[in-house]
Amino acid sequence: MSDHRKIIHVDMDAFFTSVEQRDNPALRGRPIVVGGNEKRGVIAAASYEARKYGVRSAMPSAQAVKLCPQLIFVPHRFDAYREVSGQIRDIFAEYTDLIEPLSLDEAFLDVTENKLQLKSAINIANQIRRKIKERTQLTASAGVSINKFLAKIASDVNKPDGITVILPEQVDAFLEELPIERFFGVGKATASKMKEIGIFTGHDLKQYSLVQLAERFGKFGRYIYHAVRGEDNRPVKANRIRKSISKETTYSANLMTSEDIKAAITQLTKQLHESSAKRNIIGRTINLKLRYDDFATITRSKTISYYTNTAEVILSVCLDIINDIGPDNRGIRLLGVGLSNLNTELSYDYQLSLEF
Ligand code: DCP
Ligand code: CA
Ligand code: CA
Numbered sequence: 001m002s003d004h005r006k007i008i009h010v011d012m013d014a015f016f017t018s019v020e021q022r023d024n025p026a027l028r029g030r031p032i033v034v035g036g037n038e039k040r041g042v043i044a045a046a047s048y049e050a051r052k053y054g055v056r057s058a059m060p061s062a063q064a065v066k067l068c069p070q071l072i073f074v075p076h077r078f079d080a081y082r083e084v085s086g087q088i089r090d091i092f093a094e095y096t097d098l099i100e101p102l103s104l105d106e107a108f109l110d111v112t113e114n115k116l117q118l119k120s121a122i123n124i125a126n127q128i129r130r131k132i133k134e135r136t137q138l139t140a141s142a143g144v145s146i147n148k149f150l151a152k153i154a155s156d157v158n159k160p161d162g163i164t165v166i167l168p169e170q171v172d173a174f175l176e177e178l179p180i181e182r183f184f185g186v187g188k189a190t191a192s193k194m195k196e197i198g199i200f201t202g203h204d205l206k207q208y209s210l211v212q213l214a215e216r217f218g219k220f221g222r223y224i225y226h227a228v229r230g231e232d233n234r235p236v237k238a239n240r241i242r243k244s245i246s247k248e249t250t251y252s253a254n255l256m257t258s259e260d261i262k263a264a265i266t267q268l269t270k271q272l273h274e275s276s277a278k279r280n281i282i283g284r285t286i287n288l289k290l291r292y293d294d295f296a297t298i299t300r301s302k303t304i305s306y307y308t309n310t311a312e313v314i315l316s317v318c319l320d321i322i323n324d325i326g327p328d329n330r331g332i333r334l335l336g337v338g339l340s341n342l343n344t345e346l347s348y349d350y351q352l353s354l355e356f
Contacts, residue, residue, distance in 0.1 A: 004168050006112045006121035007236065009143040009151035010128060012088070012105035013160035016045035018138050019081055020074045032072040035306050036061035042306055044076070044343075048160065076305065081105075084136050091131045095124055100236045103343055106155075108148050110236035122165050129163065146171065147232040152184045171230040175202040183224065187280075190217065202228045245281055246289075246338025247271040254293050254331025258322075261332060265318050266311075268337040273311040276339060282307035283339030286317040290325070291334035299336075300325065307343050314339070 012018065016034040021027045027047075033055060035044030043064055046055045053068035065071055085104040092099045095118075098110035111124050118124050125142040132140045139161040143154025150166050157164040166174050180199055181191040197216070199205050205213075205228045213221030226232065247268050255261050265288075276282070285303040300321045308314070318337055 004146040005110060006124075007145060007147055007151040008109045008111055008121055008125045008128070009148070009155040010088070010092070010107055010109065010125070010132075010140050011142075011155045011159075012084070012132075013139045013141055014045060014047055014051075015084075015105040015138075016076070016081055017047035017050070017074070019077070019084060021047060022137050023077075023080065024074075027072065027074065030072055031055065031068050031070060032074050033061075033064060034074050034076055036064075037073050038065055042308075044307060084138065087136050088132055088140070091128055091135065094131075095128070097238060098236045099238055108151065108236045122163070125163055129161075146230070148234055148236065149184055149227045149232040150174075150230065153178070153182060156182075175228050175230060176206065178202045180205065183227065185220065185224070185227075190220070193217075242281070242342060244287070244338055244340035244342065245272065245276050245279070245283070246287065246336055247275065248289060248334060248336030248338075250291075250334045251332070254333050255335070256331050261322065261335070262319065264332075264335050265322070265337060266315055268335060269311045269314040269318065272314060272337050272339065273309055276309040281339065281342055282309045283342040284308075285339065285341040286314050286321075287336075287338040287340060288318050288321045289334070289336035289338070290332060292328070292330040293333050294330060295333075296330075297334075298325070301340070303341060309339065 017032050020032060020034060029049060030047070031050035031053060032047045033043045033045065033050055036042050038061060041061050043055065043057055043059050043061060045057050050068060050071060055064045055068055055071065061073070081104055089099065089101065089107070092107060092109055095114045095116060096109050096111050099107050101107040111121050114124065121144045125144050129140050129142055132138060141155050141159045141161060142163045143151040143157070144163065145151045145154055145166040146168055150171065154164040154166050179201055180186055180194050186194070194205070199208070205224065210222060210225045213225045215221070217224065249264070249268060251264070255264055284307050285301050287299060287301045289297065289299045291297040302317050302321055304317065314337065
């Protein structure tokens with residue numbers, strides 16, 4: 001018997017736009033996007049028909065319209081996405097309680113031991129995909145392998161509506177051929193740094209020692225050294241999904257003027273941007289926390305129609321909130337700025353939880 005773990009990564013196909021096409025037949029087969037509008041904003045999701053024109057999530061709307069003039073903009077319906085998210089989690093829970101959601105539309109499952117005593121993880125992944133289709137009329141793709149790193153990469157290989165299995169004996173060859181930008185956790189910046197030193201594939205990456213990679217890429221270098229050898233022992237952790245991210249400061253001298261407050265919030269939004277960008281976290285709700293010199297504390301939030309982590313957007317929403325609160329002659333001893341309603345996609349949470 002194999003002593004490898006059996007890990008599945010499931011990810012819904014073109015999630016928001018597929019829900020919209022399911023619920024409105026007039027949108028089926030058409031290039032649609034969710035998020036933004038013809039004139040402004042950023043695209044959250046693009047249907048496969050829109051992707052043929054090069055339209056992608058996180059692209060400014062104006063650029064998308066240039067690529068595809070007949071593009072249809074559909075408003076968000078987060079309740080509908082959350083409902084599907086709950087339905088797929090219920091399906092996962094029929095097999096295991098070791099479910100680690102990474103965002104609304106994807107999760108890791110450890111099915112080494114499972115509730116139905118099934119031996120084959122491939123069988124389980126296919127059952128899950130079939131049930132998702134039956135109960136939600138949507139498709140999902142799955143990756144099946146021996147660890148999270150491989151399962152996550154695998155789920156993307158035969159998208160949409162596909163399954164990819166990387167068996168233990170296939171791991172080395174698969175990773176050696178894999179282009180470096182496909183490695184989970186390698187963003188654009190890291191990929192170009194790697195290419196500068198001749199790393200284009202897993203095979204190239206293997207030529208570097210642990211020390212060399214650690215010197216150049218820090219903790220992530222150590223992680224990737226092991227990952228390219230198929231070593232990733234991180235457990236599937238149930239319900240690790242992050243709900244919010246924030247930065248706050250207590251000031252040694254109370255803030256009294258609106259200029260001081262603005263400067264302090266500007267500083268906090270910069271820090272919040274850095275820390276959320278590093279983790280690839282974007283959110284729709286901006287939270288502001290204020291503590292006055294008499295320790296009275298208030299928190300106020302505003303929700304916008306798209307995900308963001310840009311400092312300018314967060315700052316302008318915070319200033320709106322401050323404006324709504326109105327003038328107050330108490331001094332301010334603490335300010336906090338945060339994001340919630342997150343779409344926590346992945347890769348960088350990853351880097352924080354590397355333990356070897
Ligand atoms: N999303 C978003 N803003 C982003 C990225 C994604 O609002 N910058 C939302 C819309 C997506 C959903 O999260 O539909 C899931 O993101 P994925 O990256 O899994 O992308 P899709 O499910 O849309 O497509 P794929 O079939 O490639 O998984
Ligand atoms: Ca998806
Ligand atoms: Ca996803």
